[in-house]
Amino acid sequence: MLFNVLNLDVQQLDTAQFELRSKAQSLQHGRHIYRFEHQGQFYWLKAQQQGVYATVEQGFAQEWNFYKQYAQSSHLSFLLPCELMDAAPIHIQPQGNSHDISSHYSQVYSRALILSEAxxxxxxxxxxxxxxxxxxxxxxxxxxxxxxxxxxxxxxxxxxxxxxxxxxxxxxxxxxxxxxxxxxxxxxxxxxxxxxxxxxxxxxxxxxxxxxxxxxxxxxxxxxxxxxxxxxxxxxxxxxxxxxxxxxxxxxxxxxxxxxxxxxxxxxxxxxxxxxxxxxxxx
The missing domain is CATH 1.10.510.10 (Transferase(Phosphotransferase) domain 1)
Structure with a gap:
């Protein structure tokens, strides 16, 4: 699945330039938030590791399903432009600004949500x-x-x-x-x-x-x-x-x-x- 509302070519993104911005507690719960720049615009990528913290995983699934239902509804002006990705695993080698050593290694996600920075x-x-x-x-x-x-x-x-x-x-x-x-x-x-x-x-x-x-x-x-x-x-x-x-x-x-x-x-x-x-x- 790929809702390409942002018109990003995900396969061409330099994920090595993604900066990990998750807070310490979010990292412990498997929540990874990245900020990156592409063609002069900034975006956020939100992903969730599985099997880490069930409540947080349920929240990610809830948000994913919400965007899946409404992301392409152009009349809903309160929604940020976004992309939902789960067609192929997403590999990210972040720059990282966290003290959590594990967060600096390559991460693989089965799903991710990309939103425009606002x-x-x-x-x-x-x-x-x-x-x-x-x-x-x-x-x-x-x-x-x-x-x-x-x-x-x-x-x-x-x-x-x-x-x-x-x-x-x-x-x-x-x-x-x-x-x-x-x-x-x-x-x-x-x-x-x-x-x-x-x-x-x-x-x-x-x-x-x-x-x-x-x-x-x-x-x-x-x-x-x-x-x-x-x-x-x-x-x-x-x-x-x-x-x-x-x-x-x-x-x-x-x-x-x-x-x-x-x-x-x-x-x-x-x-x-x-x-x-x-x-x-x-x-």
């Missing part, structure tokens, strides 16, 4: 000066997440680094935890505590409203240019379920009602849909 949206220090510019970005992000929800899916692991921009369009990354709304179920602790809605700490299933809460945290940290702090899972639970109190600088007070609507501790008081938030923000 620009971070919610990087610290990247907050526009004017309220209207911020509002415009929020609306575009809402449109991307709403498109996913309208497709019948929730992302279930939204975080700042999973929202990027390419060619003026907002894109979503990492669909390893994505769930179809018709098949929502309670799972293990597969979300990032920093972005977890209060009900998830009580074992409730992820929903569109937990996606909304995660977006609210992303927006809040970006507006304040400060990262929330907690030292443990228990501390994150206490912060989200009890201690979080939304405060914004005076010049950004216009966004306070929006954040309160997104970050209500009880999901019965939280916005029920992205469409509701879009209507409020554009009103």
């Amino acid at each position: 620009q971070a949206i919610f990087a610290m220090g990247n907050l526009p000066e004017y309220t209207e510019a911020i509002k415009h970005i929020f609306l575009r992000v809402f449109e991307a997440v709403d498109a996913l929800h309208q497709l019948g899916w929730i992302h279930a692991d939204l975080k700042a680094e999973h929202i990027v921009q390419l060619d003026g369009q907002i894109k979503l990354l990492d669909f390893e935890q994505a769930q179809q709304v018709a098949d929502i179920q309670c799972q293990g602790m597969t979300a990032t505590p920093r972005y977890m809605a209060p009900e998830l700490f009580h074992g409730q299933p992820k929903t569109a409203q937990s996606d909304i809460y995660a977006l609210g945290i992303i927006f809040y940290e970006w507006l304040t240019q400060q990262r929330l702090q907690a030292k443990s899972y228990h501390d994150w639970a206490y912060l989200h379920c009890q201690r979080l109190h939304i405060q914004l600088p005076i010049h950004l007070q216009a966004f306070l009602p929006l954040l309160n609507h997104m970050l209500a501790k009880s999901y019965s008081q939280r916005a029920t849909s992205i469409a509701e938030l879009k209507l409020w923000l554009s009103g």
Whole structure:
């Protein structure tokens, strides 16, 4: 199989120039992420070793199947251009920047996912000066997440680094935890505590409203240019379920009602849909 959306000739790529960028824990779980350049453009290759860590392997398979189903749907503008490869084993001799010696040897993968490199949206220090510019970005992000929800899916692991921009369009990354709304179920602790809605700490299933809460945290940290702090899972639970109190600088007070609507501790008081938030923000 080869979905050649990126028009890359994979067999002609110089894989010796691939730079391994996986974090230490990801390497331990068999997750290998490479960055490489081809004809002046940068790309990321994502691959998973088999028989290393079952939960991570399931996440890779989930994302693979998601892209397999939707990668060639040109109307889904929230997806990055990608290629899915499993027609032949992929051999990579990485440059590597890891202290894990084994990561510097040639690796062989039966499957890989290649994605275009895109620009971070919610990087610290990247907050526009004017309220209207911020509002415009929020609306575009809402449109991307709403498109996913309208497709019948929730992302279930939204975080700042999973929202990027390419060619003026907002894109979503990492669909390893994505769930179809018709098949929502309670799972293990597969979300990032920093972005977890209060009900998830009580074992409730992820929903569109937990996606909304995660977006609210992303927006809040970006507006304040400060990262929330907690030292443990228990501390994150206490912060989200009890201690979080939304405060914004005076010049950004216009966004306070929006954040309160997104970050209500009880999901019965939280916005029920992205469409509701879009209507409020554009009103």
